[in-house]
Amino acid sequence: MSPSLGFGANEDRSLQVLWADGEYVLHRTERGDTDDHQLVLALMATAKHSPSTSLQRLAHEYALKDELDETWAVRPLQLVHERGRTMLLLEDPGGEPLARLLDGPMDLSSFLSLAVGIAKALGSLHECGLVHKDIKPANIMVGCNDGLVRLTGFGLASRLPRERPAPDPPEAIAGTLAYMAPEQTGRMNRSIDSRSDLYAFGVTLYQMVTGTLPFTASEPLEWVHCHIARRPLAPVVRTPTVPPPVSQIIMKLLAKTAEERYQTALGVENDLRRCLVEWERVQRIEPFPLARQDLPDRLLIPEKLYGRGREVDTLLAAFDRVVGSGRPELIL
Secondary structure, eight states: OOOOOOOSTTHHHHOEEEEEOSSEEEEEEEESOTTTOEEEEEEEESSSSOOHHHHHHHHHHHHTGGGOOTTTBOOEEEEEEETTEEEEEEEOOSSEEGGGGOSSOOOHHHHHHHHHHHHHHHHHHHHTTOBOSOOSGGGEEESOTTSOOEEOOOTTOBOOSSBOOOOOOGGGOSSOGGGOOGGGGTOSSOOBOHHHHHHHHHHHHHHHHHSSOSOOOSSHHHHHHHHHHOOOOOHHHHSTTSOHHHHHHHHHHTOSSGGGSOSOHHHHHHHHHHHHHHHHHHSOOOOOOTTTTOOOSSOOOOOOOSSOHHHHHHHHHHHHHHHHHOOOOOOO
């Protein structure tokens, strides 16, 4: 028998909406009998008759429950059906999604502390052999009761160390376009791996420290173009109070090719932790060489093109023209 979640006459009193993005809603509610008062999180698709892909992602996240550790992930508890709705119940570590805190630039101490915590959680995820594929502020729980940062939203997570994405139409690409790594769009003939999560982490850090995303777009194809072809303004240019080393760390995470990014979450965690220690000690961060402790834990064969710089530039220029004018072009 499915546990009662309190839907009905007392729904407004028993449910707290933590986040809604149009596809899913995350609630905090009580589970079990009224004498128990155990708080849980309930994730459900927005529509009562949800597309099969949304329900499949809930089922996929539940299937990963034994691979997710409570120290760095919000662990699934049960997949339940109630009143025609499918919901994924998750442990409630306290706190709230990071997305609720992003109403402007964060102060640097809070930013660096959270950034280190996110990097640590990402490193633990990758050590388990998982690639998240949808890192974004809505899938990061902060302010937890024990002070740790936890990841959630594993509906797209992959056990494959490398995965070749299909070139789906932009509006059908799985994931969140605003935070998506270039290779995840399926337009670069490159594989998705753990470094794709690091790009999304870079977008998240950019938003945390500047209050804005590195790119703005109004339609899926424009988002794809931004991630593949446009270079964002450095955070220090957009927000002059950002220390240059922090800006450089973020820009390295946002490199278009995976080989130019940090190779591991541990590597970026070490650099962020150094920034945090210096800032708390002297309120200043001196420049230092990045990624000195960023040692890949496995062999990563580069997938970039060699000796085709002019051809790549020609293709990117044509792509820019087509996006800007709407007129098709044929290139041989």
